[in-house]
Amino acid sequence: MNKINVMNDTLINKIAAGEVVERICNVVKELVENSIDAKSKNIKVELISSGTKSIKVIDDGIGMSREDARLCFNRHATSKIKTENDLYFINTLGFRGEALAAIAAVSNTFLDTYDGNESTLINIKAGSIISEKVGSMRVGTIIEVQELFYNTPARLKFMKSLNTELSNTVSFIEKIALSHPDISFSLYNDGKEILRTSGSNDLYKTIHEIYGLNTTKNMIKIDAENYDYIISGYISNLNISKSNRNNMITLVNGRVVTNQSVNRAIKDAYHTVLAENKFPVVVICIETDPTLIDVNIHPTKQDIKFSKLESLTDLLTKTIKNALLNSNNTFKGYKETQIHENYTNEEVNNIIDDNDYVLNEDINKVYEEEKQYESIRLSFNEDSEEITYNEKEVEKEEVFIKPVGLALGTYLIAQDENIMYMIDIHAANERINYERYMEALKSDKVYTTNMLFPIQLEYSSNEFMNIKDNIEEIRKLGFGVEEFGTNTFRVTSHPSWLKEGYEEESIKKIFELMGEFKDKFDRIKFNEKAAIRLACKMSVKANTNIGYLEEEELLNRLFKCEFPYTCPHGRPTIIKYPKYELEKLFKRVN
Numbered sequence: 001m002n003k004i005n006v007m008n009d010t011l012i013n014k015i016a017a018g019e020v021v022e023r024i025c026n027v028v029k030e031l032v033e034n035s036i037d038a039k040s041k042n043i044k045v046e047l048i049s050s051g052t053k054s055i056k057v058i059d060d061g062i063g064m065s066r067e068d069a070r071l072c073f074n075r076h077a078t079s080k081i082k083t084e085n086d087l088y089f090i091n092t093l094g095f096r097g098e099a100l101a102a103i104a105a106v107s108n109t110f111l112d113t114y115d116g117n118e119s120t121l122i123n124i125k126a127g128s129i130i131s132e133k134v135g136s137m138r139v140g141t142i143i144e145v146q147e148l149f150y151n152t153p154a155r156l157k158f159m160k161s162l163n164t165e166l167s168n169t170v171s172f173i174e175k176i177a178l179s180h181p182d183i184s185f186s187l188y189n190d191g192k193e194i195l196r197t198s199g200s201n202d203l204y205k206t207i208h209e210i211y212g213l214n215t216t217k218n219m220i221k222i223d224a225e226n227y228d229y230i231i232s233g234y235i236s237n238l239n240i241s242k243s244n245r246n247n248m249i250t251l252v253n254g255r256v257v258t259n260q261s262v263n264r265a266i267k268d269a270y271h272t273v274l275a276e277n278k279f280p281v282v283v284i285c286i287e288t289d290p291t292l293i294d295v296n297i298h299p300t301k302q303d304i305k306f307s308k309l310e311s312l313t314d315l316l317t318k319t320i321k322n323a324l325l326n327s328n329n330t331f332k333g334y335k336e337t338q339i340h341e342n343y344t345n346e347e348v349n350n351i352i353d354d355n356d357y358v359l360n361e362d363i364n365k366v367y368e369e370e371k372q373y374e375s376i377r378l379s380f381n382e383d384s385e386e387i388t389y390n391e392k393e394v395e396k397e398e399v400f401i402k403p404v405g406l407a408l409g410t411y412l413i414a415q416d417e418n419i420m421y422m423i424d425i426h427a428a429n430e431r432i433n434y435e436r437y438m439e440a441l442k443s444d445k446v447y448t449t450n451m452l453f454p455i456q457l458e459y460s461s462n463e464f465m466n467i468k469d470n471i472e473e474i475r476k477l478g479f480g481v482e483e484f485g486t487n488t489f490r491v492t493s494h495p496s497w498l499k500e501g502y503e504e505e506s507i508k509k510i511f512e513l514m515g516e517f518k519d520k521f522d523r524i525k526f527n528e529k530a531a532i533r534l535a536c537k538m539s540v541k542a543n544t545n546i547g548y549l550e551e552e553e554l555l556n557r558l559f560k561c562e563f564p565y566t567c568p569h570g571r572p573t574i575i576k577y578p579k580y581e582l583e584k585l586f587k588r589v590n
């Protein structure tokens, strides 16, 4: 039986068209998703001139009958959707019937397909069949789209530079490969391999194949569930930060989606771990009952609606936050090239080699060698294993780290038995103060101190109004405050935790921040911002000379912090160099 059905009109109207093939990467997406639907295990994408000259997708899927091959270029033909209801329970990927027809209308397309029975080679140019004959009899499908937009030069104008088109395509293939670790993907441009995954069905290995060793080493596994959702996957620690969201990949029931609220929940979990304008690498699989989601059916969008959004965002933020807190998160002053003790055997086994890309076919050979090497190294290291385990505990519990001295007036050099640490004294102080202020701001118990000399704060009428809107919130924090003439407040008492000698400055900071919240006050956001601003202000500046006892005290307090590794702005506080890494730098060891 032929697998392709022609959809009815109501359904056609529900699917928006037009922009389907605006970009090279839309075309690649369309073709690749068809290959996935055809149950392919290996999908190879070959581009010439970033795809503007030719886009070729070669798969080893089930192929098509001759009739399906003809029909697939029909507008509104699809093998996926039979009735309108199906749209809401989409489990396969290619639900758009129009794309192939649209692509064929603006290009010279060759389709060579074989389903084991019938072999077909069709050439369609500008939408009309030019020729149809027996094809290569290779099971699977090869589709080549040449000279895209050749007959509609106007469309070409919408295309970005070759580089942008290519990088969009690369980013798409990365995402699709991560969402299908069981399929091997490869991508070539002008004959050069850009990326390749092995189809090992192992997400961690696929992450390694795409992002390389350094990123992979800095990924933390997560696993959690609540009544509505199950989440699993990998998230980067503080050693990885990207300048855009491109590497935040979320899959819902196996499908790549981009949802703002989900992204925000993930970013929230990295609050103070990464700077505001930096983003992590995450690959998170979300499983849920399909009735809880509503997939946007527009072909070029990947958005989704969740009917229990908060349940999901809560789960994501909590799980990621905990994973970050519980992992050994110190910044490394070196790029990781060595398999490290922090990984389980299972994870280590999945690491193939030190190169960012595996360029040859001998993946398994390299993999085996690595495993052998690993077992030798592990047995060699058996004695030191306990020390390694303790290292984490030491950093949290009791501090054996001792100061060595202050370098350049800013960086505290410290050491324990095996590791040298460099600590930015301002950043470290900020972290300590931030956590202290957060604690104080969150606490229900408010202790206040009466001021010997009340202060008056004068504002512009606009500022005054904004602060006045939140006056009750200010009082809740422990401030005694009243209006005092035109646009002026009089403060008579303040919460006791304000740093001595900095009371007036702190009060001004807090009032100023209150004013910024205007009509929508958010206590959690306020606390975080207030703690950060006060912490920065009150922390010892760089180039301050501190003595040995102060250094010791700083280390003590820092390592007692919940998350000592970054300042509240997301910059590193501690950079570590294990002895072994230093020995490597000085060529004492290889």
Ligand code: ZN
Binding pocket: 426, 430, 536, 537
């Ligand atoms: Zn600062």
Ligand code: ZN
Binding pocket: 427, 430, 536, 567, 568, 569, 570, 571
């Ligand atoms: Zn900072």
